[in-house]
Amino acid sequence: MENLVEIRDLFVRFNLKEGTVRAVNGVSLDIAPNRTIGVVGESGCGKTIMARTMMLILPPGGEIVSGSVRLAPREPDGEPCEIAALNPKGRRIQQIRGAEIAMIFQEPMTSLSPVHTVGNQIAESVRLHQKVSRREARDRAIEMLRLCGVPNAQTRVDSYPHELSGGLRQRSMIAKALSCRPRLLIADEPTTALDVTIQAQILNLVEKLQKELGMAVMMITHDLGVIAETADEVAVMYLGRIVEQAMVKNIFDCPKHPYTLGLLRSIPRIGKGNLERLASIPGSVPDPFTVLPGCPFHPRCDRMIQGACDRNPPPGLTEIEPGHHVACHLYDRRTPAGQSSGKAGAQQ
Numbered sequence: 063m064e065n066l067v068e069i070r071d072l073f074v075r076f077n078l079k080e081g082t083v084r085a086v087n088g089v090s091l092d093i094a095p096n097r098t099i100g101v102v103g104e105s106g107c108g109k110t111i112m113a114r115t116m117m118l119i120l121p122p123g124g125e126i127v128s129g130s131v132r133l134a135p136r137e138p139d140g141e142p143c144e145i146a147a148l149n150p151k152g153r154r155i156q157q158i159r160g161a162e163i164a165m166i167f168q169e170p171m172t173s174l175s176p177v178h179t180v181g182n183q184i185a186e187s188v189r190l191h192q193k194v195s196r197r198e199a200r201d202r203a204i205e206m207l208r209l210c211g212v213p214n215a216q217t218r219v220d221s222y223p224h225e226l227s228g229g230l231r232q233r234s235m236i237a238k239a240l241s242c243r244p245r246l247l248i249a250d251e252p253t254t255a256l257d258v259t260i261q262a263q264i265l266n267l268v269e270k271l272q273k274e275l276g277m278a279v280m281m282i283t284h285d286l287g288v289i290a291e292t293a294d295e296v297a298v299m300y301l302g303r304i305v306e307q308a309m310v311k312n313i314f315d316c317p318k319h320p321y322t323l324g325l326l327r328s329i330p331r332i333g334k335g336n337l338e339r340l341a342s343i344p345g346s347v348p349d350p351f352t353v354l355p356g357c358p359f360h361p362r363c364d365r366m367i368q369g370a371c372d373r374n375p376p377p378g379l380t381e382i383e384p385g386h387h388v389a390c391h392l393y394d395r396r397t398p399a400g401q402s403s404g405k406a407g408a409q410q
Contacts, residue, residue: 063134063142066246066278067093067116067163072129072146074108074115081351085111085124087302090379093246095134098272098279100293100310102286102325106347108302109282110168113248117159118150133162136245161191164239165248166232173235174223180207180234181219184241191242206237209274211267229260236267243275250282265292286329290314298322301347301358307379308386318388320363357391367391 074086086108093099101109114120116131131145148155167173175183184206185199194202200219207215210233223231232252239247249268253261269292272279281292289296289310296313298306298321306319317323327341345362348354354361360371370391377394379387 063132064094065092066095066134067091068130068132069112069116070130070132072112072115072131073127074111074120075125075127076121076123077125078123083350084302084353085350086115088378089129089299089302089304091297091304091307093278093280094295095245095278096272096276097294098269098281098292100281100283100289100296101299102283102289102296103299104284104347106350107299109299110250112299113165113250113280113282116145116246116248117163117165118145118148118155119159120150133158157191160187160239160244161242162244163246163248164242164244166235166239166250166252168251168254174231174238176223179220179222180226180238181221184219184234184238187238187241202241203237206241207234209271210234210237210240211263212237228256229263232256232260232264233267236264236271240271240275244277246278246280247272248280248282251284252281253283253285253288261288268292286314286325298325301350303358303389304379305359305376305390306388308383312383312386316386318382318386318393319390320365320392321359324362365392370394 069089069091072086072089076083076085089112103109111120111124115126126146129146133143133145135141135143143154143158145155145158174180181200181203184203185196188194188199188202189196204215204219207218212218212230212233218226218230223234226234252268253264256264265288268279281288283289293310296308296310297304298313298319300321306313306317306322313322314326317326324341324343328343330340343362348358348361356372356374357363357376360366363371366372376389376391379389380393381387382393
């Protein structure tokens with residue numbers, strides 16, 4: 063395997079009393095070693111569920127219907143691990159969680175135990191994966207807190223989460239996630255509920271630790287500013303699907319999918335004036351229990367093709383430029399609009 067993680071045609075469903083929620087609908091994604099991939103999209107588009115599937119920590123009612131999630135071996139001659147086929151309570155996935163793939167959850171106050179000190183929680187992760195004494199685990203916890211920029215780490219290690227500020231709680235969560243030096247760090251909205259100064263510190267910390275520890279990072283966010291600062295590659299998700307994927311420069315300089323264009327138009331820009339209204343994407347994300355015919359974005363799309371977008375689902379990700387993939391009828395050569403787009407691209 064050239065990639066650290068390879069996801070292929072992943073489908074995840076939630077069978078609830080109200081109906082079936084199709085949280086992840088045929089996602090394929092590659093995560094390269096020592097790189098940062100950003101996953102962006104509105105709330106409810108399936109970003110977090112896709113990430114949780116990689117660690118088999120789905121909420122109650124969730125199940126993997128089909129697809130593959132392969133993790134590359136540590137040794138060059140080892141065999142890849144098929145995560146999707148593992149028992150969620152089995153020993154192998156417990157070895158992967160924390161040691162191979164770690165996650166920073168959205169809200170550190172609810173993710174950290176309120177009745178245990180942050181040092182105990184970090185040391186527990188260390189002792190779960192490594193054969194060390196309690197004293198060695200505590201020393202590792204202090205070391206990780208210090209590495210993550212927590213002042214007075216020897217004192218803070220005995221603090222409870224409610225005794226720490228929001229920024230220190232987030233740093234403690236990062237220290238816990240990195241305590242076993244994983245190969246992939248999933249950062250799920252790591253700057254939620256933090257002011258902009260602390261946000262910048264946390265993002266700089268993740269980038270610094272990535273270089274020091276040599277790990278890959280999946281940055282999940284709805285903030286395109288965070289993506290622009292941190293990611294090497296971007297995957298844009300909508301209603302459980304990846305609709306566009308490219309290097310971060312291509313996404314910002316030459317976006318192709320109408321949904322990506324809408325997201326970029328909604329960003330405030332310097333020099334536009336404070337009286338100009340921000341552009342918005344009309345409508346809202348469809349009800350998760352509803353299966354729309356055709357492209358799921360067509361009710362909100364200002365470039366919808368009658369008879370195509372409202373009837374047939376778009377093709378899978380199509381490479382329209384080297385390294386730039388889009389799932390849209392506008393770039394499908396089987397439709398008139400796609401043919402014209404292809405000719406225009408050839409002329410350019």
